[in-house]
Amino acid sequence: MxxxxxxxxxxxxxxxxxxxxxxxxxxxxxxxxxxxxxxxxxxxxxxxxxxxxxxxxxxxxxxxxxxxxxxxxxxxxxxxxxxxxxxxxxxxxxxYSEWFYEKIINLLGFHEGVKLLSALNERKWWLRINTLITSEEKVLRMLDEEGVEYDIDKDYPFVVKIRSSPKPVRLLKPVKEFKAIPQDKASVMVVDVLKPEPGDVIADLASAPGLKTSLIMMLTENRSKIVAIDVSLKRLKIMRVLLKRLGVNLSNVSLVLADSRDIRVRGINKALLDAPCSNSGAIDKDPGIKIHINQGKIDYYSRLQKELLENALRLDAEEVVYATCSLMPEEGEEVISYIAQKFEFKLVKEIKWLSNGYKLVGFYDKLMRAFPHIHDTEAFFIAKIVKKS
Structure with a gap:
């Protein structure tokens, strides 16, 4: 050209x-x-x-x-x-825009903020091995044969960090055969915090495109039940095809077209809300976020998340995991602070090696944050909420 x-x-x-x-x-x-x-x-x-x-x-x-x-x-x-x-x-x-730069520096301080912003400019590739249809050993062998350089993650043996690849990750043989899925380690952490077990009945309240639903089924060997809810019929149709290709037992997954702000689901014991957000933590994946993120967008998603989490806590679930791929306290700490005025619950810091939340709330040490410059992942906020009986 x-x-x-x-x-x-x-x-x-x-x-x-x-x-x-x-x-x-x-x-x-x-x-x-x-x-x-x-x-x-x-x-x-x-x-x-x-x-x-x-x-x-x-x-x-x-x-x-x-x-x-x-x-x-x-x-x-x-x-x-x-x-x-x-x-x-x-x-x-x-x-970066001066507005975004100043917001990050105000949150993290100068040195940490600059490290974070630098790390957000570096693309990271993680693969999750899909043990529903293959083994870790087979996928690692396939990656070796294609000349991929990788590190097996120390926390999750079914996750690998790609250091270099002779071809685009999406064109690698195990990815094309759905034996491995591009999924950031921080996204895996969110499901780990949920601790899904065989027999659990879980509501996935913003389920598309289905990566976390499929991981729940993988970790429970297709022996949990999931009510997967999304507001988009198109996304649910795509999700159904993806889940089938990933080896998920679809008889244990109910795909529901609904708005999770007002849905009523009975008989569940856990709920996952990986909420729609500004995606400020995923700039490494899509640098366009740098351009169109603004305070109005952050405030919009903050309001939406409050409504979603408020309804999630009205469901039968004893435990709710709320997560966002966002660096902003408006899409994390401030949402939990708002919800704490309406419900009684305790917060559990399930993954001890993650960073604490921002010191803007008294319970910051019970919240979890993943950062690209510390954990080599996308930036994520995670809270595990356990209802008081």
Missing amino acids: NERLIIDLLAKSLYEVLNHKVSIDVAFKRACKGKCASSLNEREELYNLVRNFISDYFKIICVIGKNKRVSLKELARRWIKGLNNIPDTIPCRLS
């Missing part, structure tokens, strides 16, 4: 992220339609180019000047030629 077409691709991808607030994956797909080569290798190279360009958006703005109006194509052109004279400020060097 010549330089003119590459500039066009970069500009159109950025347009989608800026104006339609979509993920980089969606933006690239739309911009690439009918234009990109069918070669997987070339397509992957173009995708990485788009990803890096969008990640550098604020760096480009710093060089050009915030008040200078230029076309998206000019932004792409300047980036391709190389950025010179980048202002020597941390938001510019690491490519």
